[in-house]
Amino acid sequence: MKHKHASFSWRWPWVLSALVIVFALGLSCSHLFSQSISYQNKNDLVEKTPNLSSVLALQEVLRNIAQSVMPAVVSITVEGEEVIPNPYADFFDDPFLRRFFGFDEMPKEYRRKLQGAGSGFIVSKDGYIFSNYHVVKGANKIVVILSDNRQFQAKVVGYDEELDFAILKINANNLPVVAIGDSDTVQVGDFAIAIGNPFGLSGTYTLGVVSALGRQGMTGFQRFIQTDTAVNPGNSGGPLINIRGQVIGINTAIRSQTGAYEGISFAIPINTALASADQILTKGRVERGYMGVVLGEIDETTRKLLKIDGGVLIARVEKNSAAEKAGLKARDIILKVNGKSVSKPEDVQIMIGSQKPGATVTLEILRENKKQNIQVTLDKRPTTSSAQKEPSQEQPGLATVEFLGGIFAEANKSQLDANGAEYGVILQDVKEDSVLTQIMRPGDIVMAINNQPIKNISDFRDFVKRYGNERSYLFVIASRGYVYYRGIER
Structure with a gap:
């Protein structure tokens, strides 16, 4: 026992030293x-930047827009069905092949469920919602999800397929609503x-600027607002909003090689959508004004020779149409519609289409180098169109003229009728290096040159003898049912 006590006494100073070190390290840590x-x-x-307060004020505006508009933006999910033709149905329609391959009967088509957002x-x-028609097209079931995650089944009240616009309705009350702006x-x-639901990410908020106005869409009645605001699949049907927090458009499409945002997006102007909505809610359908003309572009050379800045050619006037009743003729050039200048066929189409049937529009036209005003009372635009006949290839077998x-x-007569011409000479052939290849092709009819009617080959021969050395020519050409001006210079 005495030996053990001595051993402990010998170790005690070391234990005490270790405790001191641990205590010191603890204090240090x-x-x-x-x-x-x-x-x-x-x-x-x-903080020293001049006018920083203005930028902060803008930031506050953007926050307020998010806070006030997001509750009225909804996500839409749809379920539908697609019918797919069976490419092998006809092949296996033979009884022998059915027995050989063991098929009792080969279905003509398959049905596949579709889902979209x-x-x-x-x-x-009270629950009216604006969106795109392509979002709900063919849907059997439409579910609207609000920002607070409430879900409602929706029905389609009506749509404008040419505009890609649809109105939905859910059974709810006291809902948050957007403020409507003026896209004009x-x-x-x-x-x-x-603000929208890209890739299923609801409540996504992106900011950009308006890049261009009046961009032509896939139909003659689509004139888009172009922006660089990030829009992706799922944004379709959501609002485009200005800095005042007002809806100015409906996001509809993007231009992309990948299917995702690449800096260009398009929206239907809200004023255009409101005009369709008014007809959908009051009539149940959209009706557009119609003149009954076929329109053509006028190239720069032709405009120069006619001494006009813009204008759209009337290539053909349909029988018993509003245009014919008003006195319009093929080869008239429309310069203005209700006082607004036009330079493309789409300009006229959308201006006339935005009017209701029965409305009267005033056209300023150029006829035989003289301007005049003509009033046209519009008809209802037909829903179907007829195909154009191909021109006959039979040759007249008469004397020819080279020019x-x-x-x-x-x-x-058959060649004139096929091209919609009352008279003229036909282009049988043309050299590859000819300036005529820029404006016409074999089978086309020349009705006039430099305001000189060409009623037959004799008229044409006389014209070439008298004016064959001119530097410029203005042709009136009929082709596949259309009549148009084309100018050339050499």
Whole structure:
């Protein structure tokens, strides 16, 4: 026992030393972890920036837009069915092949379920919603999901397929609604905000600017607002909003090689959608004004020779149409519609289409180098169109005249009728290096040159003898049922 006590006494100084060291280290670590970092809260250089308060005010506006508009933006999910023809149905229709391969009967088609998603926005407290037609087209079931995650089944009240616009309705009350703006006041450079459901990410908010106005869409009645606001699949049908928090458009499409956003997106102007909505809600359908003309573009050379800045050619006037009743003729040039200048066929189409049947429009036209005004009372636009006949290829077999590298001959009645011409000569052939290849092709009819009617091959021969050395020519050409002006210079 005495030996053991001595051994413990010998170790005690070492134990005491270890305890002192541990205690010292504890004090040191305690001091280390009790220290704190003093973080800098202000960026002094930015704080000194002139007019920083204006930028902060803009930021507050953007926050307020998000807070006020997001509750009225909805996500839309759809379920539908697609019918797919069976490419092997006809092949296995033979009884022998059915027995050989063991098929009792080969179905003619298959049905496949489809699912899709898009966006929309509430325009009335009792549940009317604007969206795109392509979002709900062919849907058997439509579910609208609000920002607070409430879900409602929706029905389609009506749609405008040519505009790609649809109105939905859910059974609910006291809903948040968007503020409607005026798309006619939108200008390039304006702020443009999109809110929607891209890739299923509801409540996504993106900011950009208006890049261009009046972009032609896939139909003659689509004139889009173009923006650089990020829009992706699922944004379709959602609102495009200005800096005042008002809806100025319906996001509809993007231009992309990958299917995702690449800097160009398009929206239907809200004023255009409202005009369709008014007819859908009052009539149950959209009706557009119709003149009954076929329109053609006028190239720059032709405009120069006619001494006009713009204009759209009337290539053909339909029988018993509003245009014929008003006195319009083929080869008239429309310069203005209700006082607004036009330069493309789409300009006239959308201006006339935006009017209701029965409305009267005033056209300023150019006829035989003289301007005049003609009033046209519009008809209802038909829903179907007829195909154009191909021109006959039979040759007239009469004397020919060579002019500007082209071979012209007398046109027979079937060739005139096929091209929609009352008279003229037909282009039988043309050299590859001829200037005529720029404006016409074999089978086309020349009805006049430089305001000189060409009723037959004799008239054409006389014209070539008298004016064959001119530097410029203005042709009236009939082709496949259309009549148009084309100018050339050499």
